[in-house]
Amino acid sequence: MLTNHDQIELTAFRRALHQHPELSGEEFETAKKITAALGQLSPTKVLSGLGGHGVAAVFDSGVEGPTVLFRAELDALPIEEQNEIEWSSVIKGKSHVCGHDGHMTMLLGLGRVISRAPVAKGRVVLLFQPAEEDGSGARAVVADPRFEELRADWAFAIHNEPGRPFGHVSTRPGLINCASLGLMITLTGKTAHAADPQDGISPMRTVAELMPSLEDLSNDGLLEDDFQLVTVTHALLGEPTFGVAPGEAKIYATLRTTRDDHLEDLEVAARNLATSMADRNGLGVAFGIYDKFAASINDAEAHAVAVAAMNAIGVKNDDVGVPMRASEDFGVFGWDAKAAMLCLGPGEDYAALHNPDFDFPDDLIPIGCAIFERIARDLLGTA
Incomplete structure (x- = not known):
């Protein structure tokens, strides 16, 4: 259990993280702060x-048993x-408006209580994953040869999710977050003078037909x-000029399904x-894949473990609001482990994720930490 002193220090740490956000793949300083904090444990x-x-x-307890990853x-x-807060971001155009600063702090809180009262068997792994927002981080971590020594039997994560009562968790067995990817389609023709469009090959009509x-x-x-679900999110046709008929276009579309294999289809x-449309209209076509997320699927046993832990410490939970169409880069960890994602409410009328006025509520830190700790104790005991 976290002490009052823990909560004061962790709140200060969370706010320091909030002030210095780093984007996906750029988290060098954030990782340094986390490594230093872990070294004290x-x-x-x-x-x-x-x-x-x-x-x-x-x-590591030194006693044979399962590995539980958080x-x-x-x-x-x-x-x-x-936000008009003392700890608002000092990095222009970058911010922790998804709450990852709070998620990291909950995990550090778990590290504090485990370091003081070790588990009786097996291992606890605290994983701070890079590049969640673009869907590349989990696959990169799992592909790292050193991850082999961290292979887990169980994996758990908490994401704050506005729209739920404060301290209330939504979860369920089965699908939690959809699989998705970003598909960029580039159509290439030939530019021409705007007065003589017949001399070129414009992708304009193909774009107009292809998007719907x-x-x-x-x-x-x-x-x-x-x-x-396919959502066209952006389109670009030619150059912003009046004298040139366009010769190239780009369409961005997000594809979503409930299963990874269906996403491939x-x-x-x-x-x-x-x-087919490009060929019919004499255009070249090329594709790019971005922001690819695996579906997050809660294992039935892992879900049951999490629910039992929450019930034991009085955290209200149900399956309201899940599954979600939105994606989360946690599903990869469930490919080899019994995994569960929990959605923790900061309040029903709280600012939405990715809104410019979102700030993770510090009072969630001890709740998330307590859930994680109880899961660890239920699976691994206390020495």
Whole structure:
């Protein structure tokens, strides 16, 4: 259990993180702060530079038993903060308006209580993951050869989710977050003078036809196995000038499904559609994939462990508001471990995630820490 002194220090640490946000793949200074804080807790081992700037601390009991991994995220967002608080971001155009500063602090709180009262068996791994926001971090961490020694039997994460009562957790077995990817389609023709457009090959009509056709691939009803959603998020045609008929266009579309294999099928369908239209209109076509997220699927046993832990310490929980269409870069850790994601409420009328006026509420730190600690004690005991 965290002491009052812990909470004061952790609150100050969280606010310091909030002031100095770093974007996905750039979390060098954040990782240094986390590594220094972990070093004070005397873990068995600390690994840094995992999958980029990832950091992991291992608390090994020395007694055979399962490995339980708890994950937080290091990165912030390219959003200008609009909060009038003493600890607002000092980095222009960057901010922790998703709450990853709070998630990291909860994990450090868990490290404090585990260091004072070690588990009886197995290992606790605290993983601070890089590049969650663009979906690249979890795969990079798992692909790092050093991750092999951290392979977990169980994996848990907490993400704050506004719209839920303060301290209330939403979770369920099965789907929590959709799989998704960003598909960039580049159509290439030939520019011409605007007075003689027939001398070129314009992608304009193809763009106008392709955008609604992509969205028509959607089946955006209930979040069931056949759910798929395509959202066109951006389009660029030619240059901002009046004298040139365009020769190139780009379309950005986000694809979502409830299953990883269905996401692959939807991507193929979108590529085929774009290729067919481009060929028909004499255009070249190329594709780029960005922000690819695996579906986050809660294992039934891991969910049951988390619910039992929350019930034991009086944290209210249900399945209201889940699953979600939004994606989260945690699903990869569930490929080899029994994993569960918990959505912790900061308040029903709290600022939404990614809003410029969001700030993680410090009073959630001891709640998240207590949930993690009880899960660890239930699975590994206390020495």
